[in-house]
Amino acid sequence: MIIAYHAVFTTYGTWLPNDPRGSYSKEIYNDQLRLFGEIKYGRQAPPPRKLLLKFYSEAACGLGRPAFFINDNTRPIIAAGFGRVVQRLNIEVPATAIMNDHIHVLVLRSKYRIEYIVNQLKGSATHALKLKRSPWTRGCWKVFINDTGAISAATKYINANPAKAGLASQFWNFVKPLV
Secondary structure: OOOEEEEEEEEOOOOOOOOOOOEOOOOOOOHHHHOOOOOOEOOOOOOOHHHHHHHHHHHHHHOOOOOOOOOOOOHHHHHHHHHHHHHHHOOOEOEEEEOOOEEEEEEEOOOOOHHHHHHHHHHHHHHHOOOOOOOEOOOOEEEEEOOHHHHHHHHHHHHHHHHHOOOOOOOOOOEOOOO
16 A cells, blocks of 8 residues: 655756656657657666766757756745645655755655645745746656655655755755654
8 A cells, every 4th residue: 555655856957858867758749859869768877977968058959948947045935835735735744855956755645646746836836936937847756655664765865865966954844754
């Protein structure tokens, strides 16, 4: 039985379907982006940073608008938006990492589907940022968790993400760690 979900969603233009790091996309819908390579399904060995930067600088012309990156100024605004959803839906969130180009969120099972929760998080954060257009990509990647050991592992993984990326530790008021 599913007891929790680990969802990951990205910001617009920061993890393309044909990203050299791999992706879980099944299709490239943008003809211009198709010119920059085929999908490398699943996680790939990290490419050299220079190659990744070259890919994104060239692929930028295929995007309909600039890529959206989260920074230290927007991170707490996004967290405030998330907090409103957590409170309104009365859901439990044991871990969240708000990275520069993606979000990790661990949500205990509730009466809501994880896709609905993610859409609510995205919408509330977009509203909190006062943006007219969503800074998020469609959908999310999700892992269904069915035991407490996996919840513990997901929590550790999510909480370690900011430090691995050189970001400060994150403590959000809507996150209630499991005891």
